[in-house]
Amino acid sequence: MTAYIFGRHLMELAFALLVGSILMGCSLYPDINTDPAKNNKVTFRQDALDCAQSYPDSGSGVHVKQRIACMNLKGWH
Template sequence: MIQALPKLLAISLMTATLCACSLYPDVNSDPAKNNKATFQQDALDCAQSYPESGSGVHVKQRIGCMNIKGWH
């Protein structure tokens, strides 16, 4: 049982990472802003506003920032 713990932990971590990435907003409610260039600019803006942190809190903050900009 103890030998399976590292594998279980690795699988859980990969699953959590994949789920977190799938929650990132990618469609804007404003059709004029729903394009790749605007998305990249808004994503860069949010990334600069909320730099990476060791705890991963920055991901939720960036998603919130994108939601404020109209991305869902």
Template structure:
């Protein structure tokens, strides 16, 4: 009985951690440019595509941090 409760609590804790990390990861991607003239959807889409081409997907997920850094260099925060 105790083992079953432990497993249930472990699953809940794991799900909570995964959900929290997913939400934190989504909120870290820059979406506002410091230059008001560039702060629009078209410029954002173009800059995001350029960063995606410069840093293609990697199995380890490192490309996400690289793309965020690329967007930061372009003025997106």
């Protein structure tokens, strides 16, 4: 019985950490450009697609950091 309760709490903790890390990762994606002329949805979407094509999904999550760095180079913070 104790092993079951411990396993259940461990599973809940792992789920909470997973959800927290997903929310944290989504909040770190740059969405404001330093150039006011480029700070619009059309330019953002175009730059995001360009970075996504340059760094395709790798399965390990490294592509997210690469895409964020790409967006930072384009002026998004």
